[in-house]
Amino acid sequence: MLERNHLHIIKEVNRLKSVTAAAESLNLSQSAVSHTIAKLERRFGVKLWHRKGNTLVYSQAGLYLLSLADKMVTEFEHAERVLQEFAQGRRGIMRIGMECHPCEQWLMGKIQQFLKAWPEVDIEIKSAFRFDGIAALKANEIDVLITPDPINTEGLNFRSVFNYNLCIVVSEQNPLYNKAFVTAQDLEDQILYTVPVGYNRLDVYTRFLDPANVQPRRRVPIESTEMMLQLVSANRGVAALPEWLVSSHESRLGIKGIRIGNKGLQKSVNVGVRDDDLQLDYVKGFIESTRSNV
Numbered sequence: 678m679l680e681r682n683h684l685h686i687i688k689e690v691n692r693l694k695s696v697t698a699a700a701e702s703l704n705l706s707q708s709a710v711s712h713t714i715a716k717l718e719r720r721f722g723v724k725l726w727h728r729k730g731n732t733l734v735y736s737q738a739g740l741y742l743l744s745l746a747d748k749m750v751t752e753f754e755h756a757e758r759v760l761q762e763f764a765q766g767r768r769g770i771m772r773i774g775m776e777c778h779p780c781e782q783w784l785m786g787k788i789q790q791f792l793k794a795w796p797e798v799d800i801e802i803k804s805a806f807r808f809d810g811i812a813a814l815k816a817n818e819i820d821v822l823i824t825p826d827p828i829n830t831e832g833l834n835f836r837s838v839f840n841y842n843l844c845i846v847v848s849e850q851n852p853l854y855n856k857a858f859v860t861a862q863d864l865e866d867q868i869l870y871t872v873p874v875g876y877n878r879l880d881v882y883t884r885f886l887d888p889a890n891v892q893p894r895r896r897v898p899i900e901s902t903e904m905m906l907q908l909v910s911a912n913r914g915v916a917a918l919p920e921w922l923v924s925s926h927e928s929r930l931g932i933k934g935i936r937i938g939n940k941g942l943q944k945s946v947n948v949g950v951r952d953d954d955l956q957l958d959y960v961k962g963f964i965e966s967t968r969s970n971v
Contacts, residue, residue, distance in 0.1 A: 681753060683717050684746035686710055691743050694733060768797040769959060774819035775804040777872055779902060779922050780946055784823060791966040798959045814949055822949035826878045832952055838967045839946040842920040843880060844934035850912040858936040861889035868914030870905045873898035880944060881917040885937055906930055
């Protein structure tokens with residue numbers, strides 16, 4: 678059977694033009710090298726080289742293996758370095774799952790710092806409102822989950838990296854436009870646009886409307902944040918969105934974000950990873966690069 682050590686020997690013999698020198702370079706005895714090559718030649722019924730005076734002349738089979746060794750030995754050495762970097766947390770593929778479109782927009786403003794610091798870590802982003810991020814993270818379908826709604830789950834660790842206020846977005850034509858904050862009762866006659874997740878994961882319901890025993894006239898789930906803002910701009914309804922996201926569109930669309938309740942409704946973006954992956958340097962680096970306050 679052809680093995681890696683055969684290729685190392687062939688490559689070194691060619692480089693040093695001597696079996697004795699190659700053996701010394703590989704920390705082997707000359708007899709061990711000669712025996713290894715002789716056994717390989719007997720196994721396949723070929724000669725790899727012969728002597729012509731003081732010169733080693735490679736046969737056609739020897740030249741083929743030398744060509745293979747030039748490529749494969751380098752690949753093996755590279756693979757060993759990569760494995761060492763994996764072990765040190767310096768290399769890998771990080772699959773990031775998103776549970777909200779605003780989270781994706783937020784990440785795009787933060788990712789450059791990480792990409793520059795970790796050039797040998799590839800990034801894949803899975804963005805979908807309707808996929809179960811917790812289940813995907815536990816099943817190793819993704820490596821990082823970015824969500825505004827973490828769920829305490831055994832084996833998973835969530836870190837809050839960015840705090841923000843949720844607000845109600847209204848158009849200039851909406852009667853609520855000039856209010857300093859909205860009450861739950863203010864939304865009773867409004868169409869409310871939200872991201873398409875269950876009611877139990879919408880803070881505007883669980884922390885604002887439900888405690889007041891109030892429901893909006895109608896709730897309309899929409900995946901596209903831009904579509905939500907366009908509908909609000911046309912005074913078709915109001916939306917519950919992060920304040921930081923709305924502020925960059927206010928003058929262009931004639932809209933405004935209004936505080937939810939007198940004290941506001943604070944949220945956070947959370948980065949979730951498996952407990953076992955917290956030791957990886959690039960995972961820790963990603964969490965650090967995403968920490969910010971607005």
